[in-house]
Amino acid sequence: MTEHSYQPAEIEAKWQARWEATQLYRSTVDWSKPKHYALTMLPYPSGDLHIGHWFAMTPSDARARYMRMKGYNVLFPMGFDAFGLPAEQAAISRNIHPWKWTYANIERMRAQLKSMGNMFDWQREIVSSVPEYYKWTEWFFKRFFENDLAYRGEALVNWSDALQTVLANEQVIDGKDERLGQPVVQKLMTQWFFRYTRYADEMLNFDKLDWPEPIRNSQTNWIGRSEGAKVTFKALTSHGEQPLVVFTTRPDTLWGATFMVLAPEHPLVDALTTPEQRDAVEAYKAATARATEIERLSTEREKTGVFTGGYAINPVNQKRIPVWIADYVMISYGTGAIMAVPAGDQRDFEFARKFGLEVVPVVQPADQPPLNGATMAEAWEGAGVIVNSDWLDGTLSNGEKGRKNPAIAAVIDWLEAQGIGSETINYRLRDWLISRQRYWGSPIPIVYDPQGQPHAVPDEELPVELPEDVDFVPTGRSPLTYHEPFFKYKDGWRRETDTMDTFMCSSWYHLRYLSPHCDHAPFDPEEAAYWLPVDTYTGGAEHATMHLLYARWFNKAIRDLGVFDEAKKIAAAHGRSVDGLFDEPYLQLRNQGQVLGGKRIGDYVVCRGRREGGKLYADHVEVIAPIDAPTTDDPTVVHGELMKRVEHTLFVGEAMQLVELVAGGTVSIPDIEGENNVNQLKQHLEVMRMSKSKGNVVNPDELVRKYGADTVRAYLMFAFDWQMGGPWDEANVVGVTRWLDDTWALVHATVPPTGDPAAERDLIRAAHQMIDRVGSSLERFSFNTAVAGLMTFRNALKAALREGQIGRAAFEEAVSVYLRCMAPITPHIAEELWEHMGWPYSVHTQPFPEYDPEKAKSDMVELVVMVNGKPREKLLVPVGIDEAQAEALALASEAVQRHLNGSQPKRVVHIPARGGQEPKVNLVL
């Protein structure tokens, strides 16, 4: 027995205080050591830390700690993304200033974050809403403005009535804002933009990045690059000939363009429309404007459109073709106008058939009878040979996009020579709209002269401070427009009164951690030279096309403005390779999954038996489809969804009727063959996102009080694959509780001075297998197998100590390895037990144990004997057994003899032991 048991509350408070007092997690530049910048996404100070924060941050901490023990100088900072709409919304509904609300939340959340026991260096904390921080957000804006990366422009923008502000494209999902899910409308407004598309191509290149495929895929889709050409048609308008430019990815089909379609909002529509068509066109435009607000998204909709009465000249063959308007052409993509090639594009084909327009085939697929424009049933979008196209006839159009297609390459060259078109890359990506008509954000450091021209405020006036005494109730205009002391700059000059999108603040926070109080630059170049770029970034996948893309753009933009130049010189002076060093902000990215609230539909059961009191004693329970539910009111039958089960007691249906399965009672589940068992029944469990309204929020503070931080950490790491997440189920915490209780007792055990060498060798072998397992698991973010490796060792240590054959020296060696392997995952108990062993502070500054394959090896192994790839027998053999011996033993084995039945194997494959696996012999019959 131990003198006292494991009391997490005591030891966690004690060690957190000691770590802070000794500055154990202070990270400073040290050029003699390799660095590792581990970053986890900073929280928004919305009130309380939830279990998702723990799930994101504590495994990230374990990884950072592991890297530190592996010899890296690790930076693992934390801060608060403190500007933004939620603070303002909360402030409005509670009538409290956003400033007060935000800072109160930060106080609270900082304490909660500290309870995790993470190795955050709190001296590097940042808060994005303090002037010390946003001075530099403004400074970056100013640099962008001065270098034509920020501009003021009029554009159709996303306007949210609910939020009373404009939003970036990224913040609009299916026509609704991402915060409240309220409709967003298109409005023509003058706003601030960043030249996002300037880096589109570079952002499509992920060569330097170790990022998850789904994120790269989302970003690639979001940027939406397509190769093609711009071609200038001649519009015959009421004001004479006017150029009408279209973007096409299929310039090889130009000769098949038999009409044109413009988006109803296109500027040339009015000039093209003839008096006879005027009414129809106006009516269609009005209808489109209405439809935009509802749902213009539906892919299945039948084509609609109206003839403008006007014509254009196809520049390749001088053909006069009609110009239509239709809502399937989007004003926001390409040039808002298309050449329609009905024979080669299914949408154009449908449109042509509906309105009786001409179809001229220009790509003739091989192995098919010649296409006939009048009779073909659908467009041919694939490869083929060009026809009906003058000089291009006979060229191969191989189905590729861009210059890889010979026909497209030939046409582009020709268009450029003729001066009627040019090769063009078009992006789905729009420029980044960063102005917001709200109060709680970083001011935009711009002033307007009396003529309304924007000028940047001088550097010495930065930061433009956000005034506090503002009436911030939203009116559709920035609250700052009502604050005269703020907007009045000098005679006749006005300040910009919009504020910046908070994604601007979070695009560079990883730089401010480097030197949060630096007052002459956004960051100290020496710190940047050492720490940048971020080596490992962890956080949620929901930021794929927002924060993670903005931050990449931001990084590339400031790199080209020379912001990293000095850091680059310093890094080079220390012998670091600086080529491309600052091209990307985050080298490795890993996304955690989500902890959900629980879901599973229970089996629909029919229980039959005898009723006694309020209970049914069932001798048979059958799982059926709910549709087959009996319609009887027989009291000896209970049916419904299985909501819950405790041993042999079932709770059935919404009414939770009690059913007791009697001894010898049977269960039948048609999906599972054979005789079924009561514990095979599926019970109802709700899985959904945790939210306050659903009342399924798990409060981490309570869990910490109940189990301790180490248990919560380890359980979150153990419960699911970290990159997948899953439903929260507190019932399983007990496995981790037992593990730590056991560990406590085992390390406190009394052991004899000497033991049995064989048993000791076995224990040390188990320890080295653990090192390998825990280390490689943490390396690849596989936290659940790391914990499993530790538990496996616990089992070995427990069994060994029970036998009483472990001596003091072997015990200490094993415990030393064990505690150092535990330290990244459960830092408090590891530290406490390390101290208990009498070893010097701190376990966290110890090296991670070195894996010794020799010590991990055993003397005997199981030789796996396989027949046609199926394992049939295992033979215990000495570890160094050679191929001939192994094959002879395998051939002689009982199972093989049975399978051979007197014949000879066709082939014998020997698979030697490697990578900790057993040797195998496969016999092919």
Added chain:
RNA sequence: GCCGAUGUGGUGAAAUGGCAGACACGACCGCCUCAAAAGCGGUUCCGAAAGGGUGUGGGUUCGACUCCCACCAUCGGCACCA
């Protein structure tokens, strides 16, 4: 429609192309106890066994949860994108 991810026991889940189900929860049996809890020991994919099992159907391979093709289901990104 295009692109991507996922699919394994009663449950959470493991498995560089090499013993499928490690580790844990639950359940069952036993020990301990006057009793219960805790604890301890054992069993737990199906099958008596031979053998069969990783969403379905093919393929590659001596050998496939893993690689390839097609399909089904769920989730995510893009979407009348020219």
